[in-house]
Amino acid sequence: MSRNGVVVVAAGKGSRMGAPESKQYLQLQGKPILVHTLEIFERTPEIEAVVLVTGSEDIGRCITYVEKYGLTKVVAVASGGEERQHSVRIGLERLPEGIEVVAVHDGVRPFVTEAKIAECLHKAHEAGGAVLAVPVKDTIKVVDDSGRIDSTPDRKSLWAVQTPQAFRLGLLRQAHELAVRDGFIGTDDAMLVERTGHSVYIVEGDYTNIKITTPDDMLLAQRLLERTQMGEDEPS
């Protein structure tokens, strides 16, 4: 059996949510968003170890959640960095020996499915790097600083990427080292791996795998959770 781990990053401040506390700790049906996310990885048989990265002030409550919710796969709770990329790098250092493929997942994406996690891991074993993504539905414009539309890229080639993003561990570590060397900060891990020249592949995901970012997303998340619990439609 292949050995896979996940780094769940949850050290952000949630400024766009504008809530009194970081959004990963907001409650959805009586449980923090982050716990909903961690429970999915707990249930996913392909995942052996979970490293949770959070704010230094939240380490204590995360350890309490690990015990309270029986999150037996969590092997470390680490203190994150200034940017998401720094938090990922810190998490990579806390994985157990022998992990071959690591997934990186946002703590605020609580609707990813076990099946999509498995598909992403499988593709990363095969190709080195794979990310969940969905085809863009809107027409996208490139706009300059004055608000004038500069161009309209062909939608056929545009995908909105999500997490998990899975990579062979050595490759992702090398990509992070290169980014540090060059002073490069990216908004996802695939960007760092792309810079190494290694190919990263898309695995088609679900539109329901949202990143809870703004207050509107909380309303949607509530409805998605109800739907999941009622065993309604398949994810879209």
Ligand SMILES: Nc1ccn([C@@H]2O[C@H](COP(=O)(O)OP(=O)(O)OP(=O)(O)O)[C@@H](O)[C@H]2O)c(=O)n1
């Ligand atoms: N220094 C950081 C910044 C972000 N994250 C995590 O990365 C994920 C995606 O980031 P985002 O949605 O941008 O979260 P925030 O940075 O918290 O939000 P905002 O940009 O609105 O402040 C979140 O789970 C967040 O906690 C992190 O671990 N460390």
Ligand SMILES: C[C@](O)(CO)[C@H](O)COP(=O)(O)O
């Ligand atoms: C990694 C990510 O969730 C992929 O969509 C996204 O890039 C995170 O970006 P953010 O700026 O931290 O929201």
